[in-house]
Amino acid sequence: MKDYYKILGVDRNATPEQIKKAYRSKSKQYHPDVNPDGADMFKDIAEAYDVLSDNQKKQKYDNPNPFGGGNFEDMFESMFGGGRQRQTRRQAPDKIITLKITPIESFKGISKDITYGHNVPCNVCNGNGGDRKVCGGCSGHGRVRRQMGTAFFSTVTEVECPTCNGSGYEITNPCYSCRGNAVTNIIENIKIDIPKGVDNGDFMRVSQKGDFYGNAGFGDLIVKITVDRTDNFEKIDMDLVYHKEFSALDILLGGKFTVPHPDGEILINQPINFNSEKPLRVKGKGYVNRNGIGNLYVKLVVKNDITLSEEQKEEIKKLVQST
Numbered sequence: 001m002k003d004y005y006k007i008l009g010v011d012r013n014a015t016p017e018q019i020k021k022a023y024r025s026k027s028k029q030y031h032p033d034v035n036p037d038g039a040d041m042f043k044d045i046a047e048a049y050d051v052l053s054d055n056q057k058k059q060k061y062d063n064p065n066p067f068g069g070g071n072f073e074d075m076f077e078s079m080f081g082g083g084r085q086r087q088t089r090r091q092a093p094d095k096i097i098t099l100k101i102t103p104i105e106s107f108k109g110i111s112k113d114i115t116y117g118h119n120v121p122c123n124v125c126n127g128n129g130g131d132r133k134v135c136g137g138c139s140g141h142g143r144v145r146r147q148m149g150t151a152f153f154s155t156v157t158e159v160e161c162p163t164c165n166g167s168g169y170e171i172t173n174p175c176y177s178c179r180g181n182a183v184t185n186i187i188e189n190i191k192i193d194i195p196k197g198v199d200n201g202d203f204m205r206v207s208q209k210g211d212f213y214g215n216a217g218f219g220d221l222i223v224k225i226t227v228d229r230t231d232n233f234e235k236i237d238m239d240l241v242y243h244k245e246f247s248a249l250d251i252l253l254g255g256k257f258t259v260p261h262p263d264g265e266i267l268i269n270q271p272i273n274f275n276s277e278k279p280l281r282v283k284g285k286g287y288v289n290r291n292g293i294g295n296l297y298v299k300l301v302v303k304n305d306i307t308l309s310e311e312q313k314e315e316i317k318k319l320v321q322s323t
Helices: 004-008 016-030 039-052 055-062 072-080 103-108 248-253 310-322
Strands: 095-101 110-121 130-134 143-148 155-160 169-174 183-194 203-206 221-227 233-236 239-246 256-259 266-269 280-282 296-302
Touching: 004 016, 004 039, 016 039, 039 055, 039 095, 039 203, 095 110, 103 110, 103 233, 110 221, 183 203, 183 221, 239 248, 239 256, 248 310, 266 280
Parallel strands: 095 221, 239 296
Antiparallel strands: 110 183, 130 169, 143 155, 203 221, 233 239, 256 266, 280 296
16 A cells, blocks of 8 residues: 555644645656656655545545455465465556646636547447457466565565556457557547635546546546736735736825725725835735635836836936925
């Protein structure tokens, strides 16, 4: 059984917040977009978070049946390699895609249409790949045993059959349509509901919507969420950040300005001492989730593309000298 705590790099007493923080960090590190060799680790990370972030799944994982529901023969076999060879069905790998959403879509929650390509059973051979026979290397089990060591200290392990690559059969007459691959690629459109407050690195699992892998069936579709800065908004944890641009004239005139908040425009007083390094805070106007409510932060950005006429410059000089 995989050690999900070790995969995420947390201890067994980790809080839900620590587990989520570790998941985000690990998923960014091993995402296939930035780490081409991290696909397998990324799937393990997603699987670990799926279990440890769900109280019911976590409880079952932390307190399993000591013998896994099996009998003494199963236990003996796992320890010493005895017993009979059993056919083990492979688990289909997950398919991972990335979905970009805006900070406002995350704030409100939204249903999104996703169009992606994935493999399905060939409609000519019904996913068989053509005429086939039981594999002679594994007698249809898909796995073969390998013994290492000698006498009492020998170890017997099961590995995927190299003859049939774990399928349990060999193709004798390949299908003309899929050339024996048993699959064809299609473009599918599905709708998924994005919950409020979803963050960078979060994922959503859509069961049985991944690629088809023969006897292993369909894998799941993993939708990885990225929240991009859009329309001067960005999401930082539970806080909504808005970048408000000001011209030199705006700064001089002062007064009030509006921020286009998702719940309606907010009127804000421009501070007398304009400071672009210190954002303005509006309490309770950030993201809402089970951990509480975030804030809205307004970052004051000064435009650099200001062009003033000589007359305007003189007026500004007079105004500065009179203060």
